[in-house]
Amino acid sequence: MINKIFLTIDRILEEGEIIFSRQSLWSKLNRISKTQDDGRREFNQVLRRSVEHNWIEIQEKGEKVFYRLTPLGVKKLSLYKFNEIKINRGKWDGFWRLIVFDIPETERQGRDALRKVLQHFGFYSLQKSVFIYPFKCEKEIKNLCDFWGISNCVEIFLTHSVGKKEEQLRGFFNI
Numbered sequence: 001m002i003n004k005i006f007l008t009i010d011r012i013l014e015e016g017e018i019i020f021s022r023q024s025l026w027s028k029l030n031r032i033s034k035t036q037d038d039g040r041r042e043f044n045q046v047l048r049r050s051v052e053h054n055w056i057e058i059q060e061k062g063e064k065v066f067y068r069l070t071p072l073g074v075k076k077l078s079l080y081k082f083n084e085i086k087i088n089r090g091k092w093d094g095f096w097r098l099i100v101f102d103i104p105e106t107e108r109q110g111r112d113a114l115r116k117v118l119q120h121f122g123f124y125s126l127q128k129s130v131f132i133y134p135f136k137c138e139k140e141i142k143n144l145c146d147f148w149g150i151s152n153c154v155e156i157f158l159t160h161s162v163g164k165k166e167e168q169l170r171g172f173f174n175i
Contacts, residue, residue, distance in 0.1 A: 002046045004029060006080045009069060021066055022047065082147045087121045087137045092175045098157040099123065099131045099141060103150050110148030117144060124172055132162065134173050 008029045026043060047067070050056040055073035059066045069077065099118065103111035115128075123131040138156050145151040162169055 002050070003080045003083070005043070005046055005050070006073075006077045007084065009073075010077055010081060021064065025067070078147050081143060085140050085143060087133075087135070087140050089135050092134050092173075093136070094160060095134070095158045096160070096162050096169070097133045097135075097137055097141075098126075098159055098162075099133070099154065100157065101129050101150070101154040103129070103153040107148070107150050107153065110145075110150040111153075113148055114144060114150065114154070122173075124169060126165070132169060134169070134175055 005025070008025060011028065025047075026040070029043065047056065050073070051058060051067075053072070054070055055076050056067050057070050059068055101111065101114065103114070111129075118131045118133075119125065121133075121137075123133045125131055141154070141156060142151065145154045
C-alpha cells in the first residue's frame with residue numbers, strides 16, 4: 001500500500017498542492033485505487049511509519065494537521081515512480097526519438113542503468129550512446145534521467161528521417 005500512497009501523493013503534487021491532509025490523501029487514494037474502508041487501518045499505519053522514517057512531515061495549522069513530503073520522501077517517491085515506468089507502443093506519429101547521451105565516468109552507474117533500460121524497452125542502439133525509438137517516450141526517459149541525476153547529459157531529438165537506416169528500423173519496429 002505504501003507505493004499506492006506515494007503515487008497518490010505524486011498526483012496531489014501534480015495538481016499543485018504542496019501540503020495535504022490525511023482525509024484528502026485518503027479520499028484521493030480511494031478514488032484512484034478503489035481502496036475499501038477496511039484498508040483504512042493499513043493506510044494509517046503506513047502514514048505513521050512514513051512520518052517515523054522522515055519521508056513525510058507533519059505540519060499543524062491551527063487545529064488542523066497537514067502532511068508534506070520531506071527531501072527523503074521525494075527520493076522515495078522517485079523510486080516508486082521509477083518502478084511504475086512503462087513505455088507503451090502506440091500508433092506511430094511519424095517521428096523518430098533519437099536519445100543521445102554523453103554521461104561522464106563519475107556517473108557510470110546511471111549511464112549503464114539507462115543503457116540497460118533502453119535495451120529492455122526495445123530501443124534500437126545506433127551506437128553505444130545513441131538509441132532510437134519510434135513511439136512517444138520523452139516523459140518516461142526524462143523521469144528515468146531525473147531518477148539517476150543524469151538529465152543534463154541526455155538529449156532527446158525528434159526527427160522525421162533517419163537516413164539510410166530508415167528501412168531497417170521500420171522492419172525492426174514493425175512499422
